[in-house]
Amino acid sequence: MRSLAEPIARQANAEDDCTGRFWDGRFKAQALVDERALLAAMVYSDLNPVRAKIAKDLPSSNHTGAQKRIVLIQAKKLAAPHR
Known part of the structure; x- marks a missing residue:
């Protein structure tokens, strides 16, 4: 190796x-001390395929948590986020 x-x-x-x-x-490691920090890390991670131009948008970003959540929301198996 x-x-x-x-x-x-x-x-x-x-x-x-x-x-x-x-x-x-x-x-570097960073502690995610509250829900806001966790959400920011999830958004950053979910957008990586779009930033890298591997996917054109979140629904087409294969193997991501965002795509899975979008599919579940569209299938009405997960509640859409509140605005």
Whole structure:
């Protein structure tokens, strides 16, 4: 595994103009202390396929929680959110 991971890490570090371990400093954990923080994290995560142009909109973003919730709402198996 090391033989496979090391060249990939070196290439990624060169592209990002950084040094050190591959994931070092790139990702951080954050506590979701209330429902508002949880909702913000869900929205951020659900919109990733749209931002990456993998999907044109939320209903077409396969394998996401947003798509599942939309399908359930359309099938009337889940209550639509209150506004």
